[in-house]
Amino acid sequence: MANCSTDVCSYKRAWALDTRIRNYIHDPYKIFGDYIKEGQTALDLGCGPGFFSLAMAEMVGEKGRVISVDIQEEMLQMLRDKSERAGLKSRIIPHKSQPDKIGISEMVDFALAFYMVHEVPDKKNFLSEVVSYLKPDGKLLIVEPKFHVSKPDFDSTLKVAQSAGLKQISEPKVLFSRAALLIKA
Numbered sequence: 242m243a244n245c246s247t248d249v250c251s252y253k254r255a256w257a258l259d260t261r262i263r264n265y266i267h268d269p270y271k272i273f274g275d276y277i278k279e280g281q282t283a284l285d286l287g288c289g290p291g292f293f294s295l296a297m298a299e300m301v302g303e304k305g306r307v308i309s310v311d312i313q314e315e316m317l318q319m320l321r322d323k324s325e326r327a328g329l330k331s332r333i334i335p336h337k338s339q340p341d342k343i344g345i346s347e348m349v350d351f352a353l354a355f356y357m358v359h360e361v362p363d364k365k366n367f368l369s370e371v372v373s374y375l376k377p378d379g380k381l382l383i384v385e386p387k388f389h390v391s392k393p394d395f396d397s398t399l400k401v402a403q404s405a406g407l408k409q410i411s412e413p414k415v416l417f418s419r420a421a422l423l424i425k426a
């Protein structure tokens with residue numbers, strides 16, 4: 242994940258987000274398997290090439306849906322190709338967003354923002370929009386890379402999350418990362 246700092250991580254570096262070893266470092270089932278149930282709608286914000294979207298699609302099952310959002314069409318194309326190969330295409334809705342507007346039309350049970358919030362220009366606006374998509378008991382998991390996001394910077398993101406209408410309920414442990422599980426305040 243080299244060079245994906247506060248700039249947007251280019252699709253040219255997507256390979257680094259999708260390595261076999263990442264399954265061990267960032268095992269999706271261990272990180273958020275407890276938060277997603279069959280039949281639910283999950284949102285993968287800044288999905289990149291879809292490392293987490295595919296696992297989410299397995300977790301929601303045939304009746305569930307995953308909305309995978311990214312600002313880079315190239316990332317979404319990688320996700321489409323991968324989900325087709327995995328036989329999970331029908332459960333995944335790729336959505337091209339704008340840096341300042343997500344723009345989906347569904348409410349979600351669970352939203353994931355993995356290694357992407359530090360790339361968002363207006364965090365307050367972004368997180369407020371995420372809140373508007375959360376069902377009443379919906380959850381948002383923010384995970385940021387320790388190597389790009391300092392503790393004070395992460396704390397400041399959490400303050401912004403609070404001002405956007407979110408409340409932290411736990412601090413999950415994720416390798417090499419800072420993480421917070423949030424619900425609507």
Ligand SMILES: C[S@@+](CC[C@H](N)C(=O)[O-])C[C@H]1O[C@@H](n2cnc3c(N)ncnc32)[C@H](O)[C@@H]1O
Nearest residue numbers: 245250258287288289311312340355356357360
């Ligand atoms: C470092 S990558 C992480 C990808 C994926 N979440 C993962 O962990 O494998 C960050 C992704 O967020 C996307 N991104 C950056 N700003 C965004 C925004 N405002 N809205 C949606 N996606 C964004 C980038 O295009 C990139 O694909």
